[in-house]
Amino acid sequence: MNETTTINPNYVRIFDTTLRDGEQSPGATLTSNEKLEIARGLARLGVDVIEAGFPAASPDDLEGVRRIAKEVGNTPPNELGLIQQPPMICGLARASKKDIDAAWEAVRHAARPCIHTFLATSPIHMKYKLRMDPEDVVEQVREMVAYAKSYCDNVEFSPEDAGRSDPEFLYLVLGEAIKAGANTVNIPDTVGYTTPDEFGKLIAGIVANTPGIEKVVLSVHCHDDLGLATANALAGIQAGARQAEVTINGIGERAGNTSLEEIVMTLHTRRAFFGLETGVDTTQISRISRMVSNFTGIPVQPNKAIVGANAFAHEAGIHQDGMLKNHMTYEIMSPETVGLHRSRLVMGKHSGRHALKVHLAEMGYELTKDELDRTFERYKELADKKKVVTDADLEALVEDQFYQTGELISLEGLQIVCGTMGMPTATVRLKSPDGQLYEHAAIGTGPVHATYRAIDGIIDLPNTLVEFSVNAITEAIDALGEVTVRLQTENSEVMARKSPQNGRNYTRTFGGYGADTDILVASAKAYLAALNKLLIFSGGHQPSAATLLLNSKKEV
């Protein structure tokens, strides 16, 4: 089905590229499972299009997009009738046959597949990056858009670095793309330096001068280098664009992309001013924001619009002025609008398995029987230690459960001695997939360093730590500590990833997550989770491959 113009002229399509442009954030490598989980969340959120990845980047990336196309691309996300059809699933491709083949291979099983191809049109890119004459650029756009169209009804074309392109040339290229079959044309501010006035004028110029523009959807894609991403996208929408390309939490390279939550809530809360609407279920915003933040390990600052921890908070302790009968005085968006629940539902030591299941379902988590069993076990251990198990604790348990599934090497025991005395020592006991136990003790500059050295003494997987972070604990200090670790490796066996913008390979970053009341146990679990992920990407799907890495001299 050809989906050319939006039926409602006041409807703005939300094109989410968290899994593609967002994943290009430094340090944000996601596993195939994590991407699928996020895609499910995006469908629940009600985005119109999910750009699920860049299939030509690697076989793994292609497979990731394919899984999403098959499942999320065919499941209507909401039986209540709120959202009627599965989201469109889009794959990015440079303007080459090889990339477009890969993109089609990945998205073809979706009910509503889409190929998004791009080519740079600014003088500086054409000269220094593409090394192509403008006429050749036009020809390649014609050819490749037509090639994509031969596969797929829905084709989007982006003139990369449109912001610095010659406007007349831009109209020409866009007109040719439309003739060749593109039904969405997307205008990116690749460098991120445009202002709302300029970008609005650029879009208005395109609307006024591009042949065939009235037949297609005009889209905008902005970056936040000067803090103007949302304002620029809005200016483009006001000038006639009817699709916004966005990411959750505004993640992306450098200062990131336009935030989905900012665009959606601006249009939502100011609909009297803009007269526009989206298809997003705003009550899902809070949850998907946390999921993306946890999986990517990219934190959201407290003073981030809409989804920051303080977005709805006043200084703790400010007594609401008794005279203020009207709460509209300071706070127009209600926390409930974005899915934040003011009252914390808490469970205690005596809540049973069924109550846990029901409560998790209310929070939006549907676990398999095995997952529920394991979560319930850990929940009981936690409830024994803590007076009250909060929703935040439960979320951490579920996330941790998600990360431990499919683990190859597990933590069986950890013992730490440390402090100001000066010889931090860690003893670890690990279990390989075939059940063999290994122990090792090591000294470090601190307990975490000692732990990692002890683990390294058993698992021989050279790596570089690029980040170690602990989620801020905002409840009592006996709350679960959550640790995220990110590693890189020089191991050439590990599949490198190709960057769409410059075609070069770059090193993946592997993140691991762990949650425990003991911050050192959490640190150990996070490191192991990252190593396990590295193992999987190294081709270590076979348990025996993992065993080979274990230093057999340490056998217990």
Added chain:
Amino acid sequence: MNETTTINPNYVRIFDTTLRDGEQSPGATLTSNEKLEIARGLARLGVDVIEAGFPAASPDDLEGVRRIAKEVGNTPPNELGLIQQPPMICGLARASKKDIDAAWEAVRHAARPCIHTFLATSPIHMKYKLRMDPEDVVEQVREMVAYAKSYCDNVEFSPEDAGRSDPEFLYLVLGEAIKAGANTVNIPDTVGYTTPDEFGKLIAGIVANTPGIEKVVLSVHCHDDLGLATANALAGIQAGARQAEVTINGIGERAGNTSLEEIVMTLHTRRAFFGLETGVDTTQISRISRMVSNFTGIPVQPNKAIVGANAFAHEAGIHQDGMLKNHMTYEIMSPETVGLHRSRLVMGKHSGRHALKVHLAEMGYELTKDELDRTFERYKELADKKKVVTDADLEALVEDQFYQTGELISLEGLQIVCGTMGMPTATVRLKSPDGQLYEHAAIGTGPVHATYRAIDGIIDLPNTLVEFSVNAITEAIDALGEVTVRLQTENSEVMARKSPQNGRNYTRTFGGYGADTDILVASAKAYLAALNKLLIFSGGHQPSAATLLLNSKKEV
């Protein structure tokens, strides 16, 4: 000296309110020392006005502003002639004599003192909060602006909630304020929901219709609830405003304020478009951003414009395309422009005290002899443990030094045993100001919990932990761990703080910071630092007051 109009019509004054509006961020209580340090940094940065606080909030707040007025308000910040005069020092006051008296008392010793008073002008605020008729609001504005002017040449007036005020009424009130002597009028978007178009029109309307507006500086003050703070301020500036009220890192209540760095760098990098300039030394941006983030404990997300960790980074490992001869392809702001140094200067085990002093001076730190001695000691300890001491390590040592200065109770020893075995145990040894040692051991749900219970067994200062956070480590895992802790207390002896917007008292939050290669030692130090701060605010300036809190049964 009356400083009415800016001499250069293309100059935009930067009015920094990090220490006032920024400090209203949940959790951001700063000590008097921290505020002074930040004020020094703001002067080095080259802001035109420092709003140093709300003196009527409490005697402590008044004293904090007074210290800044006396020192920073009289020191020309840059001998190189770049910045010729000390910044204006401003105190906030509600429109009452008592508040204005306090503000004058605080700022009077500055070379360029200023009083900033405000009163709400929107129907909803006048009706529900002030419970005043519009005529009475006008009269109070007249009276109070004149009263402030009787003290001080420089008076700023803000119509609170201007965004929802009736424009005609706004012109009237502003006209009266100007007649009564205000030489700056500031237009806030208090609720944070306006769009650039609307706010630009509001400012344009004020410029066109307010009697006397041409004689004063028109200022804008925006909030980021929809992610439009920078764009709204820019729209106001384009419509004729020549002062922007901003905070470092955009901190402030809820989603925060317009970021100083975003406004300054937008005007700077796009000066060909805007034709405007500020007096800010952009190379100081990076450093003040880190200082504010460390002192307030409010982290900056990686994808924050200008000052986020990834603002200048591409995915680690992307090989720069060899064909890209021109680096302008993707990155226009250079890291050096904002003071980020690409190459890390590292010092090793054999670098001497003088080299350390020189290196710290290059980084912008000038320590007293005692501070340098202590920092050098810790530096040597660290260099013994680590191969390479980086600039980040040095910064953490200096910050830690800053926090430990003036400590009442210090950490003399810490011993931890923990892990999966299940009985995390901490033993602490503390020293009181009079040299007495105390020891206690405790069990917890994890090593940090055990440590805090052990400390609580000695120091009797009931408190609630509202946040425990660890700075992400982005170097090797043997780097210094930095921990920030935030506490609150119900102790009524602790001076409460008054909110300027609603006059109610609210509980302070006390932050403590600690840095050590051992994350648990860092956690202990951070907790102690917060408790010491709480002691000071509880009136515990006398060492004996601190001793009384120690449980004498634990004496060694």
